[in-house]
Amino acid sequence: MFFFEKKLKACDLFFAPACGIIEVDYFEKGFAMIETAKQQERAILVGVELQETEHFDMSMEELASLAKTAGAEVVASYTQKRERYDSKSFVGSGKLEEIKAMVDADEITTVIVNNRLTPRQNTNLEAAFGVKVIDRMQLILDIFAMRARSHEGKLQVHLAQLKYMLPRLAGQGIMLSRQAGGIGSRGPGESQLELNRRSIRNQIADIERQLKIVEKNRETIREKRVDSSTFKIGLIGYTNAGKSTIMNVLTNDKQYEADELFATLDATTKQIYLQNQFQVTLTDTVGFIQNLPTELVAAFKSTLEESRHVDLLLHVIDASDPNHAEHEKVVLNLLKNLDMLDIPRLAVYNKMDVAEHFAATAFPNVRISARDKDARSLLRRLIINEIREIFEPFSIRVHPNQAYKLYDLNKIALLDRYDFAEGYETITGYINPKNEWRLEEFYD
Numbered sequence: 066m067f068f069f070e071k072k073l074k075a076c077d078l079f080f081a082p083a084c085g086i087i088e089v090d091y092f093e094k095g096f097a098m099i100e101t102a103k104q105q106e107r108a109i110l111v112g113v114e115l116q117e118t119e120h121f122d123m124s125m126e127e128l129a130s131l132a133k134t135a136g137a138e139v140v141a142s143y144t145q146k147r148e149r150y151d152s153k154s155f156v157g158s159g160k161l162e163e164i165k166a167m168v169d170a171d172e173i174t175t176v177i178v179n180n181r182l183t184p185r186q187n188t189n190l191e192a193a194f195g196v197k198v199i200d201r202m203q204l205i206l207d208i209f210a211m212r213a214r215s216h217e218g219k220l221q222v223h224l225a226q227l228k229y230m231l232p233r234l235a236g237q238g239i240m241l242s243r244q245a246g247g248i249g250s251r252g253p254g255e256s257q258l259e260l261n262r263r264s265i266r267n268q269i270a271d272i273e274r275q276l277k278i279v280e281k282n283r284e285t286i287r288e289k290r291v292d293s294s295t296f297k298i299g300l301i302g303y304t305n306a307g308k309s310t311i312m313n314v315l316t317n318d319k320q321y322e323a324d325e326l327f328a329t330l331d332a333t334t335k336q337i338y339l340q341n342q343f344q345v346t347l348t349d350t351v352g353f354i355q356n357l358p359t360e361l362v363a364a365f366k367s368t369l370e371e372s373r374h375v376d377l378l379l380h381v382i383d384a385s386d387p388n389h390a391e392h393e394k395v396v397l398n399l400l401k402n403l404d405m406l407d408i409p410r411l412a413v414y415n416k417m418d419v420a421e422h423f424a425a426t427a428f429p430n431v432r433i434s435a436r437d438k439d440a441r442s443l444l445r446r447l448i449i450n451e452i453r454e455i456f457e458p459f460s461i462r463v464h465p466n467q468a469y470k471l472y473d474l475n476k477i478a479l480l481d482r483y484d485f486a487e488g489y490e491t492i493t494g495y496i497n498p499k500n501e502w503r504l505e506e507f508y509d
Contacts, residue, residue, distance in 0.1 A: 107172060108137040109164060112144045112179035113156060123388045124355065128179045130305075131204050135211070140171055154193065155186045161193055168194045177204055184233040201356065202229065209361060217279045224272045225361050231265050234258060294477045294500050295336075296345045296452065299372035299408075301400070302381035303392035304352030307415040310435040311381055312349045315444065339449055342475040348372060355395045362402075373403060376497070377451065378410040380427065384420035393427055411451045413444070453479060456495035461507040463490045474503065 110128050114121040121144075129139050145160045154161050155178060167173060175197050176190065182200040190198040199207075206226050213219045300308045316335045334348045350372055372378065380396060382389050393412075400406050412427035414420075418434035425432070431447045433440045456479065463471065465488070474480070478496040485491075496504065 104174075106137045106174045107140050108132050108175040108177050109140055109167060109173050110142040110177050110179065111156065111164065112142070113150055114144060114146045115149065120355075120388070120391055123391060124179055127354070128177065128201060128204075131201070131208065132177055135204060135208050137175060137177070140173060141167060143167075150180070151186075152183075153186065154189050155180070155182060165194055168196055175199065177201070187233065205354070205357070205361065217276070217283075220272050220276050220279070222361075224269065224276065227265050227269050227272070231262065231269075234261055234265070294497070294503070296343075296377070296477070296497060297375040298345050298347050298377045298379060298448070299375035300347065300349045300379050300381060301372055301396060302352060303383065303389075303396055304354050306352065306381045306383040306386075306392070307435055308349055308352060308381045311379065311413060311415065311444070312347060314435050314441050315347055317441075339445055339452075340479055342472065343479055344476050348375065353396050353399050355391075357399070362399075373405055373408075375408060377448075377455065378405070378408050379413050379448070380410050381413045381415055382427065383416050384414040384423050384432070385416040389414075390426050409451070409455050411448065449479065453495045455497070457498050457501065458493070459496055459501070459504055460491065460493045461504055463492060463507055464488075465490075467507060470506065477503065 110125065110132065112121065112125050112128070118124075125142060125144065129142065132139050143156075143160065143164055145156055147157065151157060156164070164176065168176065173194075173196060176194055176199075178190070178198065178200045180200060181202050182190070182198070187198055187200070206222065206229060209222045210219075210226065213222045300312060302308050312333070312335070316337050332348060332350045334346050336344060336346050339345055378400075380393070382393055386392065397406070410427075412425070412430035414423070414425060414430055414432045415435055417423070417432050418436065429451065431444060433443055459478075468490070471480070471492075477500050478494050480492055480494040482493045483490055
């Protein structure tokens, strides 16, 4: 009897698939293959509420949704009120024993903590429970890794994972020494640890180099877009608010949408006609969430900056979520950090068909259900009204021999009224201030 053994890389120690591992045994006679079915991980959630903690219950509910998105079955949730986190085990000794008993009794495979653990806390908790322990940040990183589709998105997530992992390798010294065949926790074990650290640093440098090339190309495209006369709209919002659904409604497209957290990550830009030949671009980016890991904010900075140079932001809000007001604050705080608060913003309250006891907190706003058949026309009409508020009104007289120029003007301006008198056509409408120079050719 012999086996083919899969050797795990350093990163596999931290970011394993959420649905289990397939084990394959090859037998000498007949080469029978035994394949264990993928097992859904059974998870316990753990949270500590400090006196200064805000919206703790909302955070724990969100953690459960994140765990389910990652493919885990949430079996139980443990919370504790404390003055401060325990520096060694995060929770108190009594709660530690209580969770340990549940892990042993109910075949728990994963413990998920609703805070960022220190490497020491992570190591101590895994030693106490005898199962994998991950924190909220690692869980979000895992979901991002699962959702990333584009080359740039995968690079960004991988970079965030490596930066998160690097300081946590120290707690794996004993494990690495055993893998390397050394005795005790020093000698070959420490050498192996340094090799893994060096390997991760090299990977980080290589990915950052690749991302600089991608970002340079993106910046070139962005500059052309900024210089363009086309009006630009950006979609922002808390994760699972319905941004991709709104994108599909406005564009008649088939971008992936689902009732799950972080359904889409990669920035997508589409061109649409809002009125006659008036063109706009619509850009969708990654959704926000409270306590978004700083590693991800840094990694996705270039992607998020796709929305920094738009003319109008559509802030999509899930009106059916009882915590929507807090979600709005999270988005606004991130916009502040990205210097985007000065961009005109229209709040789009989505899922109104299932909203209860709703009260708007953002103005101006649009209230729709993206699933309604009239949502498309209603949303377009209200967006056009908002654009009129941003644009400047104008009136021009067009001689018949200039009529051919109206086609191009129609692409960048909202032409509302046409009046014919004395051989001229008088046109009134609205135009972006940066494009007003395009009207000069029509003036006498």
